Amino acid sequence: MQKIAELMRAKAVELLQSSKAERVLAWRAGEFFYDNAPAAFNDVDACQEIVYNEFCPANLAKYLIEATKQQKKTVVFLKPCDTYGVNQLLKDHRIKREYFYAVGTPCSGMLDVKKIKELGAKAITQITCEDNKVIVETPYGTKEFAKEEVLLDKCMMCKGNEYKIADEELGEKLEPIQFVGDRFAAVKAIEAMSAEERFAFWQEELSKCIRCNACRDICPACSCEQCIFDNQEAPVGGKAAADDVEEQLFHLIRAYHVAGRCVGCGECARVCPQGVKLGLLNLKFIKDINQFYGAYQAGEDATTPSPLVSYKENDPEAEEAVQRRG
Amino acid sequence: MLKITLDNLPKLLAALSELGELQVPCENKSGKVDFEKWNAEKRPRFDITLTSKSAKDLFFPQVEDLLAFKTKGKNLSIEQIMPSDKKVILMGVRACDIKSFELLDKVFLKDPVDTYYKARRENTLIIGMACSEPEETCFCGSFGIDATAPGGDVTTWITKDALYWQANTEAGKTLTEKVADLMEEAEASKVEEQAAVTKAVLEKMPLANFKVAGKIPQDELKTFNSKIWEEISAGCLSCCTCTYVCPTCHCYDIRDYAVSDNHTERYRCWDSCLASDFTKMAHGNPRKTKVERFRQRYMHKLVYFPNNNEGDFACVGCGRCLQKCPVNLNIVKVAKALEVSEDV
Numbered sequence: 001m002q003k004i005a006e007l008m009r010a011k012a013v014e015l016l017q018s019s020k021a022e023r024v025l026a027w028r029a030g031e032f033f034y035d036n037a038p039a040a041f042n043d044v045d046a047c048q049e050i051v052y053n054e055f056c057p058a059n060l061a062k063y064l065i066e067a068t069k070q071q072k073k074t075v076v077f078l079k080p081c082d083t084y085g086v087n088q089l090l091k092d093h094r095i096k097r098e099y100f101y102a103v104g105t106p107c108s109g110m111l112d113v114k115k116i117k118e119l120g121a122k123a124i125t126q127i128t129c130e131d132n133k134v135i136v137e138t139p140y141g142t143k144e145f146a147k148e149e150v151l152l153d154k155c156m157m158c159k160g161n162e163y164k165i166a167d168e169e170l171g172e173k174l175e176p177i178q179f180v181g182d183r184f185a186a187v188k189a190i191e192a193m194s195a196e197e198r199f200a201f202w203q204e205e206l207s208k209c210i211r212c213n214a215c216r217d218i219c220p221a222c223s224c225e226q227c228i229f230d231n232q233e234a235p236v237g238g239k240a241a242a243d244d245v246e247e248q249l250f251h252l253i254r255a256y257h258v259a260g261r262c263v264g265c266g267e268c269a270r271v272c273p274q275g276v277k278l279g280l281l282n283l284k285f286i287k288d289i290n291q292f293y294g295a296y297q298a299g300e301d302a303t304t305p306s307p308l309v310s311y312k313e314n315d316p317e318a319e320e321a322v323q324r325r326g
Numbered sequence: 327m328l329k330i331t332l333d334n335l336p337k338l339l340a341a342l343s344e345l346g347e348l349q350v351p352c353e354n355k356s357g358k359v360d361f362e363k364w365n366a367e368k369r370p371r372f373d374i375t376l377t378s379k380s381a382k383d384l385f386f387p388q389v390e391d392l393l394a395f396k397t398k399g400k401n402l403s404i405e406q407i408m409p410s411d412k413k414v415i416l417m418g419v420r421a422c423d424i425k426s427f428e429l430l431d432k433v434f435l436k437d438p439v440d441t442y443y444k445a446r447r448e449n450t451l452i453i454g455m456a457c458s459e460p461e462e463t464c465f466c467g468s469f470g471i472d473a474t475a476p477g478g479d480v481t482t483w484i485t486k487d488a489l490y491w492q493a494n495t496e497a498g499k500t501l502t503e504k505v506a507d508l509m510e511e512a513e514a515s516k517v518e519e520q521a522a523v524t525k526a527v528l529e530k531m532p533l534a535n536f537k538v539a540g541k542i543p544q545d546e547l548k549t550f551n552s553k554i555w556e557e558i559s560a561g562c563l564s565c566c567t568c569t570y571v572c573p574t575c576h577c578y579d580i581r582d583y584a585v586s587d588n589h590t591e592r593y594r595c596w597d598s599c600l601a602s603d604f605t606k607m608a609h610g611n612p613r614k615t616k617v618e619r620f621r622q623r624y625m626h627k628l629v630y631f632p633n634n635n636e637g638d639f640a641c642v643g644c645g646r647c648l649q650k651c652p653v654n655l656n657i658v659k660v661a662k663a664l665e666v667s668e669d670v
């Protein structure tokens with residue numbers, strides 16, 4: 001990963017110097033090894049601060065909205081999974097192709113510091129990654145984890161190492177995380193519940209929410225100029241975890257609104273400070289769409305219309321859909 | 327100093343819960359540890375250094391009703407909805423969070439006094455707990471807070487086998503008298519030993535030498551106009567995570583909710599200066615861009631608040647924003663950038 005960071009810095013400098021772009025979106029180091037932050041780099045000197053390692057999970061796609069608004073041609077480094085979000089934003093006409101230059105950036109899976117901590121590493125002073133080992137230093141001793149144990153949930157559902165949009169690719173593609181099992185297994189378990197159980201499950205899950213809106217704000221499919229939940233005229237408070245019904249409505253409306261546009265990037269679940277299992281809701285929609293209209297992956301390209309906004313004669317009628325679902 | 331073995335701790339908790347509503351860090355249904363009302367089925371998690379959310383909810387809940395307006399024919403009645411006057415014993419509060427109450431007091435108990443906050447604050451007894459396993463994100467020391475001596479009405483320390491107990495205030499002493507039977511006299515040596523170990527660990531933490539006082543230019547206009555803001559705020563999502571988990575953030579909004587045609591409730595809820603509709607007036611939000619809103623949060627914490635409050639920063643170094651910001655922006659990054667910025 002260190003080599004990739006060097007390539008990124010060189011590429012960023014080259015593109016700025018050749019006037020192909022005015023600014024660069026990448027990651028900047030934090031206080032600890034694991035807290036790299038998405039950042040804008042405006043000149044060649046600043047580009048020396050670009051970092052890349054196993055702790056760059058944030059998708060930079062959404063910052064392209066800002067780039068489009070400012071009409072500033074921006075270099076953006078995209079991991080394979082990030083490219084889906086970019087395509088979706090293009091399809092939704094929220095970003096313009098002429099304002100960004102996409103550089104495909106190899107990834108071999110991002111790590112989850114929360115998992116590392118849950119596995120008992122307290123007061124982390126250093127993390128080193130070697131092949132499939134993650135070595136964590138703390139004042140209480142060194143801990144070693146297997147990479148699979150501490151991968152981010154979203155990386156366990158890796159979509160592969162292809163870039164769905166890129167002006168160029170950096171270095172060689174890396175081996176993607178091999179996804180094992182059924183990605184809808186958890187959704188199926190919920191479908192198998194009785195209506196009452198399911199209601200209780202979601203009620204409990206969604207009542208954890210504190211309405212910080214981080215899930216919405218990071219989502220490449222949530223890109224409205226003004227979110228309906230930020231509407232002051234509405235009688236309900238968009239940022240008040242006032243009562244359970246409102247939280248549930250927020251999540252249901254959001255899930256419906258991104259249905260067919262959700263790229264399954266898993267960012268919403270990753271950023272939630274309360275650990276709400278948001279991915280399940282989106283996966284349910286993805287599963288149903290696949291079942292009713294044939295396999296569809298949002299963000300695969302920037303043109304194919306979503307099955308939910310296109311009509312085909314053989315689309316199932318509502319009743320049929322219910323039957324097909326079983 | 328008194329002590330009780332950890333085996334007997336549930337007895338002490340049971341006794342305390344007879345004297346008031348006992349709130350302790352417990353694992354909740356999210357798998358997160360937060361302050362919750364204790365009962366015999368709940369296992370307190372004093373092993374966790376920091377609760378996921380801060381303890382400010384206990385005095386300043388995320389949502390609370392203030393008034394009810396009711397109409398009957400042509401008559402309008404207005405009722406104040408006061409918090410219940412139950413006694414609360416808040417146990418297991420860390421040094422940083424205890425300091426945050428002092429800061430919130432400066433906001434809510436100054437004239438005009440916030441009666442809702444005051445009612446809860448006065449009904450709550452605070453049992454502090456010394457840290458023994460600080461996290462790398464902790465930097466309470468940067469604000470002169472001693473993690474091993476948290477204060478509160480009573481201070482407690484937990485070692486491998488016992489909980490040590492020391493009353494500090496009159497209220498703390500009165501409480502101690504009621505539960506002293508369950509405990510035995512103890513020497514302070516164990517506690518001192520533990521404190522020395524904790525301090526040695528704190529010194530090894532990445533933020534051990536991070537200081538704020540004297541480092542950040544307190545000239546409001548200069549810092550306001552610093553060129554760091556544009557660049558550093560670029561990654562911010564304008565969510566409210568940092569504000570909501572922060573023990574010292576205290577902004578709120580007041581809204582009306584129509585319960586029915588003749589019944590409206592006025593409530594307040596947490597707000598964040600990062601939100602696009604914050605302090606929105608007829609002409610819109612006075613801070614139109616993310617850069618301005620982001621700057622406001624940190625100017626408030628690092629410059630305005632200390633300028634108005636005898637140099638106290640509106641941060642206690644709990645590190646929650648370091649742990650929770652989805653894009654890893656936080657007050658440490660901002661303070662360091664301000665410090666090195668030549669233009670301020």
Ligand code: SF4
Binds near residue numbers: 219258
């Ligand atoms: S997974 Fe979540 S963040 Fe990603 S596109 Fe779907 S709803 Fe948005």
Ligand code: SF4
Binds near residue numbers: 212214273
């Ligand atoms: S990120 Fe989590 S807590 Fe915040 S609004 Fe979304 S679900 Fe709620």
Ligand code: SF4
Binds near residue numbers: 566568600650653654
């Ligand atoms: S600093 Fe981080 S937590 Fe705070 S509003 Fe910005 S993105 Fe959200």
Ligand code: SF4
Binds near residue numbers: 568627640641646647
């Ligand atoms: S700004 Fe961050 S570190 Fe400071 S008190 Fe708030 S949450 Fe804690």
